[in-house]
Structures are given as C-alpha cells and as structure tokens.
Amino acid sequence: MGMTITEKILAAHADKEKVEPGEIIEARIDLALANDITAPLSLEEFDKVGAKEVFDKEKVVFVLDHFTPNKDILSAENCKKIREFSKKYRITHFYEGGQCGIEHALLPEQGLVVPGDVVIGADSHTCTYGALGAFSTGMGSTDITYGMVTGRVWLKVPESIKFICTGKWPKWVTGKDLILHIIGMIGVDGALYAAMEFEGEAISALSMDSRFTIANMAIEAGGKNGIFKADEKTIAYMEGRSKRHSKIYESDPDANYREVYTIDVGTLGPKVACPSLPSNVKGAEELKEIAIDQVVIGSCTNGRMEDLEAAAEILKGQKVAPYVRCIIIPATPTIYGEAMKRGYFETFLDAGCIISPPTCGPCLGGHMGVLAKGERAIATTNRNFIGRMGHPESEVYLAGPAVAAASAIKGRIACPEEVV
C-alpha cells in the first residue's frame, strides 16, 4: 500500500520509512508559531518547565496580529511580554507594527514555510500552509511550548480524504466557494481528525491565493490539515522567497483514502454560509432578501491580493449602500502597499469603504468592526459561530470577496452579476 502526501511528510519527519493512519509518532518540526492571544499561555508554560532556550531561534515565530494595534491595556501587556521574550531569546521571526500582517498570509509571503515542511501553530488556521504542499496544523499553546523547547511534536497520523476537483471555474467562483460547498456537503465534523487532500484539473487551474483559502478552512470541516501537491504554480510562488531546502511530495497511486469525492466546479455558483455554522451553506442567489449592516473583506482566509482585486473590480465606480460599513483589511503590509500602488485604495475610498491596517480584528469580534445586538454582517472570514463578530444576537454570513463587495453596494446579500 502506498502513502499519501501527508503520510510521506510525517514519515520523513519521524525518520521512518512508512507511517500508517492511527499511528502515534514524534515528528521534527520546521516551525512553531504563536500569536498575541496564544503566545502568552505558551510563555507561561515555558517558564514553568524551566527551559533555558528555544530549540532554534530561526524556527520559532511570533506574530502579533489578533488584538493589534493594541485594542486595550491587557492586549498591550500581552504583546509586551512576547516582545521581551523575543528580545531575550533573540527570536529571528518576531512580527509587529509595520512588519506585521495576518499570520497565515504573512508566513508564506515571507518564505517562512516551504513545501515538505511540518509546521505547528497555536492558531487553528495554521492548516493554511497545506496550500504549499507542507503538513501544517493548529494546536494549543502548551503543545507549542513543547515544540518551541524540543523541536518536536507528537502526532497521530491522520486518515486522508481526497477531493478531486474537475471542470472549469465559472466567472466569480473561487476557492472560497469551493471550500464552502465542501463544508456544506460533509459538515463541520465531516473531516474530523483527517487530512483533506485536494487535486484535479480545477485545482491545477487555481491561483495560490485561492489554494490558501481552501487549505485555511480545512479546520472548519474538523480537518487536521488541508494539503495540495506542490506544482509549477507553487514553485513559481516560492521563487526568491526562501533559501531553505524544500521537498515536493506526491501521493502514491495506491495510497489509501477514507473517502474520495469528485466535484465539478463548473456546476458551482457563489456560496454563502448562513449563521451559525460554516456548514450552513446556500447559494448567494437564494439569500437576496437578507439585509446587512456591515461587510468585512479581509482575514487569513480572504485578505490576499486576488481577494482585493475582486473587491476592487466590483466596487469600481460604485457606492457602499447607506447605513452599511464596508471594512477592507489587506492581510499584510506587502499586500497593503501593492493594493495602494494598483489604485485599489482610491476605488475603495471613493466607494465609501474603510481601509483597516492588517489585523484579525473583527473576524473574532476583537476590535475594528464589532457588531451590536441584532446587527448582521457578511464577511470573507472563516467562522460564523454565535457571537463570533460581537453581540451574541448578531449574525455573520460567510462568502467570497465578490459576493461581499456586491452586498456592500446593495445593502443586502447580492450576487456579483447584479452590480457588474
């Protein structure tokens, strides 16, 4: 029996010829990540164990992206602790201020993850880097402390589920629509503990930005990781980003899968996940009666260049509806600068949008766009749980950037074709 990409990467990092689903292994890690919410707990544990140093100062990453620019005194104190730790242990990859972006957009952009890596992060959306052909998964602060100190992690080798994606992408249908469709189909625990592997002609045709979006939401189906084989697009994306050795793994033809799904993307339209689960998915055209108060275009799911490009194309020469706030959050300083150069900022400002600095902010109801009781948002983020963006009686609808931008113009959930 052959192995999947996930099994091959894990075997290599556990110095084994072969691993099987269900097996417990101790793997070497290439990177351990934490942010301003999860790092403080990791550092408390670091002190408790009496560690004297991190296993490799090049391989521990802190990104202060959640409650920053600091939303209150407590958040500022947390960031201060992480900053002091990073200075003391000379952590190479410490990101804050004008270098800081949303972690899962920032790390690939900065070349910190390469194909074939094992990455653990104290953030559930760490699964994003699977788009590069790396094994990456989220875990808690304590597991990250163990990784920071030992350079290792214990893992149960996951079973794999394959999604073969065929067909041609209709206009305005992107990675977000596909992953929402998949979560709607298999449910929020449909891939519980499993690796979600994506392949097929429709995946080859897909941009890296859309692949990041898909891998990012593997956790929303309960997945341990999402993974793509690195191809020419991955290699082109990686060019000039990292000097580290990378390795491209491919699943064997006789690898074992728990389930195999085939999806023709040509049959998909723009999708929206209704409150309060990412699996509550409907076609955008069924929801045109739903009025909205706020639009958020950003996050680790959809705050990349392709997303801003789609939003700009739709918002060009248009106006955000009265009484609607449309918040645009470029995910990293590089994306921010590029969007500015391309003239998107002018488009957004003319339309009446707010342009936020890179932050996770409103996605988790932290700051920069918290909802009041009874308010409703459509967002390009990843979770629409009860109270996710603010008051427990507020609501979040999840969509791709094109639907979100069209909705901003109409003041209700709208399809891109209605405004372009």
Next chain:
Amino acid sequence: MKVRGKTWKFGDNIDTDIIIPARYLAHTDPKVLGEHCMEPIAPLFPKQVQKGDIIIGGLNFGCGSSREHAPIAIAALGISLVIAKSFARIFYRNAFNKGLALLEADLTGLVEEGEEIEVDLSSGIITCKKAEVTAKPIPAFMVELVNEGGLINYLKKKLED
C-alpha cells in the same frame, strides 16, 4: 477514580467562541475566563454551576479555534468532566494538556438536565438513571501522558534529566 456530579446538557458543535468568546482572550487568569464560560448561550451558567458538575455535549464538542482558554475556562469552574459524543481534535489535546478530563460517550438522549450521574474515570463506566454506559477508551498514548503528569511535567522531567 470515581466522580459524581450534576449534569449540564449542551448540544452538537459547541464551539470555542461559545465556550469562551474571543473578546475575553486577552485574559489569562482562569478565574476571569471561568466567569464568561458559555456566556453567548447560557450567561447564568458560571454562576449556577457547582464544583464537580459534569458537562454533557453532542457531536464535535470544542470545535473552532485552538484557544487553550476554552478548557481553562471550563476547568476553572470546577467542572469535573466533559462527556460528549465526539470532540474536536484541538480541544481534545488542549483539555488533556490542561488537566480537564474528557470521555467520549453519547449521553444526549439518556440523561436529563440536572440529573446526577456517577463516572468511573479509569474504567469509563457511566452510571445514570436510565442505563449504564461504557465510554470509548482513552487512547493508550494519552493515558501514558496523563500518568506522566501531563505534557508539561513530562517536558520538565525531560529537561531535568
């Protein structure tokens, strides 16, 4: 070890934003986190819950974010155990790392809210009014980890050696 406690029933997919909303995540003090546990759907829960009480969940308990604040908040209220039909992967690891006991069993249709049940943590035998149920065994590796005193104690010993 046996625990006995009053049950609090929650449904399927109890996510980490319900267990502890993100707006409280700048706090690391367990007491403060406990005060806001389950706030979006059961705001009185932290005040009414008593030491030793047991949470009963459905499918995919603890889905969502990696925040360790979730098991910390539950444990801070003195909850002795969470029994759910299934657990989300990250929450499962975090609970073990934070010393919150978990068992996998489907009690949602068997137990009434507020009913007292008895649980033998080592055998996984759950005794409720209607039936006796055996929980799915905890993976051997996790038992070993618990016997070592948890991941952090294991690491501490490793560093001292």
